[in-house]
Amino acid sequence: MLKTRAIVSAIALAGSISVASAWDALPTKAPAPANNPTTAEKVELGRILYHDPRLSSTGTVSCASCHNTMLGGEDNRPNSMGVHGQTGGRSAPTVWNAAFNEVQFWDGRAASLEAQAAGPVTNPIEMGMKSWDDVVARLEKIEGYPALFNAAFGNDAISEDKATKAIAAYERTLITPNSPYDKYAKGDKKALTAQQIRGLNKAVEIGCVNCHSGPAFNGPGTFQKFPVIDNAYLEKQYSLSADKGLYEVTGKSGDENKFKVPTLRNVALTAPYFHNGSVSSLEKAVKIMAKVQLGKKLSKADTEDIVAFLNALTGEFPKQTMPTLPGTPGSSFEYK
C-alpha cells in the first residue's frame, strides 16, 4: 500500500521541479510543551546533565557519549557502546533536530524528549543505573547541582522529572539551520550544485519525499514499515526485518517492522545507516531504500545525485560552550 501511495505521490510531485522550495527551511526554534517551557537556566542545567558521565553506573557514559554533539549527534557506530563495553541491537539516532520528531526512539516508544531522556540512564546495557532514585541520590551529592536545579526550577529539590525536563530543554536548542538546502529553499538558487538539484528532483520523482519531507524530512507519517518489499538477498546481508520495531512495543498485528521515520537532516554525518546500523555507506543506504521501499533499482548516477542532495542537508552546528561539571570535593562515587 505504501508502495502505491509513494508512486502516486511521486507522479503528482514530479511535475514541478520547484516543489522543493515549497518545503519550509528548518525552524531555528523548536516548540516546547506547555509543562516545560524553554528557559536559559533549564538549558544550562540540561547541557551539564547531558555531558555528565556520573549519570552512568561506571561513571564513563553520558548522554553525549552515544549522542555526541561534537559529531553528527551520534557515535557513527552500528550500535552504541554502553557501560562495560556492552552493545545493543539498534543504532543511536542523532540528537540534532530531534526536537522535530513527533516521537523518539526508533520504535517511537517515547512521546517526548522528556520521556526519551529517562530511558537510557537506567537501561542496563546503556548507562546502567539501577534506578532514577540512585541517579537523584548521586546528583544530590554533587556540589553545585542543587543550586543549578534551583536556578532552573525555583527550588533545589532534585528529581527525575526535573532532570529529564532540563535535558529535553537543552536538546530543543540542538538545531542545525542554514544547510545548503535551507538556503536554496529560502531563495538562494546557487546554494545547491547542479548535481544536488538533480538529486533533489530524483528524490521527489521516485518518492523518497513521501515519507521524508517537511522541514526535518521526517514526515508526513510518524511511522512507516521498513522494509516494505521483501528482498532475500538484502535480508541475508543486512537482517533488515529481524527487528520488529513498533511491534516489539505494542504487540499489535500490523505494527511489525514499523519504525519512526528518521530525519534526513545531517544524514551524511550519521553513518552507518538504518535502525540496526547494518549499512556502512550513504550510497548503499540510498540504493537499498529505493529497492525495498519503492521497488526501484537506481542507476549509479541517480544514486550519486541523491547522495549529493543528502549532503546538502548538513546544517550549521551552533557553537557550544563546554560545561564545567560541578564536583564532589574530596570524594567520588563507587562505580561498578
Next chain:
Amino acid sequence: MLKTRAIVSAIALAGSISVASAWDALPTKAPAPANNPTTAEKVELGRILYHDPRLSSTGTVSCASCHNTMLGGEDNRPNSMGVHGQTGGRSAPTVWNAAFNEVQFWDGRAASLEAQAAGPVTNPIEMGMKSWDDVVARLEKIEGYPALFNAAFGNDAISEDKATKAIAAYERTLITPNSPYDKYAKGDKKALTAQQIRGLNKAVEIGCVNCHSGPAFNGPGTFQKFPVIDNAYLEKQYSLSADKGLYEVTGKSGDENKFKVPTLRNVALTAPYFHNGSVSSLEKAVKIMAKVQLGKKLSKADTEDIVAFLNALTGEFPKQTMPTLPGTPGSSFEYK
C-alpha cells in the same frame, strides 16, 4: 632518608608562617619546548584531536574520556575504563596543569606532553589502536583534518609527530589559575579561611611541602618513593607497594616504588587517590600520606585543616568552546 630530609626541612620551614606566600602563584602560561611552540592553530587542532573518539579502536574513547576537562581533568574512577570496558592498574592523572610536570605518567616514562600523548592511543586496554599508522590512516579519511593540520603546521600531511605536538600544545593551555591559594600568595590575605591557613601551616610543619611545593605543588624532586614507611595494616587495605612504579620502566635497583610526585592543584576534584586509586577520600589520603611518608599520625582536626587547605588549591577552569569534529560524509569507520 626522605623521612629525615622531610623532618629537617619541616623544622626549617615551620618557623615562618609567611612561607606560603613565598611560593609563586600558578603561572598563567606554560613553557613550550623549542620544537613545538604554542600557536592558536595548533591548540585548535589539538583541542579537536583530544576530543575525537575516532582515535580509539571502538570509536568510543577519546583522550577526554579519561582526562575529562569538564571534570577535574580525569574521570574520578580508581582506574580508567578503556575500549570494551577494560581497566588497568593505575588511576588517570589530571591533565589540568600537567604542563608543569617535569615528566608524565605515574612512572614518569614520558619526558614530555608530546611523548605522553602518543601512549594511550595504542595501548590495548586504553584506546586500543593497533598502530599510529592506523590512526594516521583514519585521520586522513576524515574531511577537514588535512586543512587543520595545514593551518597548524604549514602543510597538510598528517603524522603521529604532528598529532601529538598539537595535543600537547592544547594541553599547555589547560591551566587553572586564581585558586584561593593563588590569591593568598599574591597578597589577598582574606582569600584563605582561618582553617585553610592552619592547614597550610600544618602541611609545612609536618613536611608535606618537601615534595609538594612550588607553583604546581609537585616538587622539588621529580620522583619520590611511595610508600616510604612499611605499614602492614595499610598495605593490606590499599596494596600501596604492589605497583613498583619507575622500577617497572628501568628495572634499576633503587627505583622500586618510585613515582612522579603528582600536583596538588585541584586535588579535591581528583578522588579517588594515589597511583592505584585505592583511597576513596581526600581525608583518608592525607592521613595515609602523613603516616607512610612522614611517619606522623595526624589528629582529626589537623587532617581536616589540611583538607581545607587542599580545597584552596582548586583553581578557575577556563571556558572552552566545544569542538565540532570534522566528519566523514556518507561513511564511517569499521570499529572493532
